[in-house]
């Protein structure tokens with residue numbers, strides 16, 4: 383597995399990120415979810431993504447309970463816009479994740495510059511939690527949106543991490559083309575933001591045969607620090623970790639040849 387700096391955040395992450403968005407639907411217990419997380423950790427996946435809204439923080443918490451907390455980087459999210467809501471989300475996340483700090487806390491699915499402004503109260507709660515050592519890094523996800531929202535989040539000095547949609551055909555992306563979106567990602571990367579991409583396999587809406595090609599596209603995008611894949615079984619973990627390793631090897635060979 384390849385490990386790299388998550389932009390200028392000071393965190394080191396695995397290139398493959400475990401997207402725990404669907405564990406609640408696919409695992410019948412927290413224990414079953416934690417087994418998948420631990421299997422991924424065996425494959426070297428140390429970067430785990432969840433959200434209050436997925437209901438999977440407890441699955442991660444069950445896994446975290448069984449390992450050394452420092453082994454993994456945890457990213458979670460809150461939909462809250464105001465101070466009280468975000469403070470409550472942070473308290474809940476710490477409890478469910480069974481930890482005393484969250485590596486990355488995101489504003490979940492910011493859709494426009496106006497939406498970002500409306501979340502100032504939530505950012506206040508993030509700032510306070512960061513000062514208290516409960517959060518290490520602040521960021522946002524932009525869900526499927528591009529265009530002005532990307533300008534707003536890239537220009538915001540306190541947004542250190544951006545989780546955004548990207549795949550080889552720009553499927554699900556709203557508000558602009560994939561080529562223009564990749565320019566935004568490049569700009570954010572150059573500004574030192576940590577970049578994670580999702581919807582790399584269009585939330586599963588491509589054929590099984592095409593999966594490796596779409597996933598490899600994600601790993602070959604050098605402006606993405608992390609490729610967030612919503613793995614739901616052992617087979618996905620083995621395939622995706624193998625593709626992560628193959629892409630890292632390929633780029634190493636190319637660098638040596640250059």
Ligand SMILES: NC(=O)c1ccc[n+]([C@@H]2O[C@H](COP(=O)([O-])OP(=O)(O)OC[C@H]3O[C@@H](n4cnc5c(N)ncnc54)[C@H](OP(=O)(O)O)[C@@H]3O)[C@@H](O)[C@H]2O)c1
Pocket residue numbers: 400401402403404431432459490491523524525526545580581582583584585586587593610611612613614617618619621622
């Ligand atoms: N706004 C936001 O911040 C936001 C929104 C959505 C997602 N996310 C995050 O991003 C993660 C990924 O979500 P996504 O919507 O982008 O989904 P995705 O990774 O594009 O698709 C995941 C789905 O693809 C199918 N699949 C088939 N082969 C796979 C393979 N080798 N590896 C992984 N998946 C495979 C699985 O469905 P089957 O089980 O049906 O085969 C799986 O549920 C989520 O888990 C979540 O952590 C964030």
